[in-house]
Amino acid sequence: MRTVFLALMPAALFGIYNFGLNALLLILISIAVCMATEAGYEKIVHKKLTIQDGSAAVTGLLLALNxxxxxxxxxxxxxxxxxxxxxxxxxxxxxxNIMNPALAARCFLLISFTGRMTDFTVPSGGWGNIADTVSGATPLAALKAGESVKWVDLFFGNVQGTIGETSALAILIGAAILLINRIIDFRIPLTYIGTFAVFVLLFGGHGFDVEYLLCHLFGGGLMLGAWFMATDYVTTPITKAGQLVYGVCLGIFTGLFRIFGGSAEGVSYAIIFCNLLIPLIERYTMPRAFGKGGKKA
Structure with missing residues (x-):
C-alpha cells in the first residue's frame, strides 16, 4: 500500500500544481476522513485497528484524485x-469488499450530487497551470460534441478534469513505479486499454483516426482506472485467464459507456460493474484438477 501511495504521488502533485490549493485541501480531507472512519468503526466494534496497513490512506487518495x-x-x-x-x-x-471503495464512492457521489461532480468550471483567472480556460466542458465532453481536442494537451495535462486524471504522463510515471516494484503486471491494464482501443476504432465513427484514438486513451479516467483501480488485488480475478477476460470486459463496457452512452466518461461504472462479474469470471476460468480423488474413508 505504501508503494501504491507513492506511485500516486506524481498524479496528485500534478493535480495540485494544475488546480491549486483546493485540490490539496480535498486530498488531505479525503485521506483524513477515510483513516478516521476506519479507525472509528473498528474501535466501536472492537476490531483490531488496521489503519497502519495504509489501505484507508490509499482509498482516500484515490477518491480525491477522482x-x-x-x-x-x-x-x-x-x-x-x-x-x-x-x-x-x-x-x-x-x-x-466486492467493489473498489474509491470508485464505488465516486459513483455514489455522481448519482447523489451530479451537478457538483460534473462541474469543472475554472474561475476567471485560472488555477495553477490552467489559465485562460473558464468552460466547464471536459476534453471528453468536447470530443463527444464533435469539437477538436489535442491529444498532446491530454498527455501532458494542461486540461480540465478530476484532480488526478488530467496528466497521462504523471499517471504513467506512477504505473512504472508499480511495475518496477512488481506490485502489478501488464496483464489487466494492457488487455483493458487494448480492448478499448479496438472498440473505439471499430465503433467510434472516426475510422482509423489516430488523433481521435489517442484523445480517448489519454482523456478522462482511463489511464488512472486501468493502472491503479482495475488492478486492485481485492476486486480482480486471481486466475491469469480470468484477468484477461476481466480486461476485455472492462474495455468493452468502457467503450459502450463512452461511445454509446449519454455521458462522455465510463471508466468508473465499467470497473464497478466488472467487479461484480468477478465471481462468474472465476467460476469459468478456475483451473480444474485432472483425475479422480481416492475413496472416502
Whole structure:
C-alpha cells in the first residue's frame, strides 16, 4: 500500500500544481476522513485497528484524485465515509469488499450530487497551470460534441478534469513505479486499454483516426482506472485467464459507456460493474484438477 501511495504521488502533485490549493485541501480531507472512519468503526466494534496497513490512506487518495478540483470539502467527507464504512467495513474489511471503495464512492457521489461532480468550471483567472480556460466542458465532453481536442494537451495535462486524471504522463510515471516494484503486471491494464482501443476504432465513427484514438486513451479516467483501480488485488480475478477476460470486459463496457452512452466518461461504472462479474469470471476460468480423488474413508 505504501508503494501504491507513492506511485500516486506524481498524479496528485500534478493535480495540485494544475488546480491549486483546493485540490490539496480535498486530498488531505479525503485521506483524513477515510483513516478516521476506519479507525472509528473498528474501535466501536472492537476490531483490531488496521489503519497502519495504509489501505484507508490509499482509498482516500484515490477518491480525491477522482473528484473535481472545485468540489466543496463536504463532498470528500461524504465520499470518504461511504467508501470506508459502507463499501469496505460493512462487507468485512480489507479483502472482503466486492467493489473498489474509491470508485464505488465516486459513483455514489455522481448519482447523489451530479451537478457538483460534473462541474469543472475554472474561475476567471485560472488555477495553477490552467489559465485562460473558464468552460466547464471536459476534453471528453468536447470530443463527444464533435469539437477538436489535442491529444498532446491530454498527455501532458494542461486540461480540465478530476484532480488526478488530467496528466497521462504523471499517471504513467506512477504505473512504472508499480511495475518496477512488481506490485502489478501488464496483464489487466494492457488487455483493458487494448480492448478499448479496438472498440473505439471499430465503433467510434472516426475510422482509423489516430488523433481521435489517442484523445480517448489519454482523456478522462482511463489511464488512472486501468493502472491503479482495475488492478486492485481485492476486486480482480486471481486466475491469469480470468484477468484477461476481466480486461476485455472492462474495455468493452468502457467503450459502450463512452461511445454509446449519454455521458462522455465510463471508466468508473465499467470497473464497478466488472467487479461484480468477478465471481462468474472465476467460476469459468478456475483451473480444474485432472483425475479422480481416492475413496472416502
Amino acid at each position: 473528484l473535481p478540483p472545485n468540489a466543496p470539502w463536504w463532498i470528500a467527507v461524504i465520499g470518504g465515509v461511504f467508501a470506508i464504512l459502507v463499501v469496505k467495513q460493512l462487507f468485512g474489511g480489507l479483502g472482503q
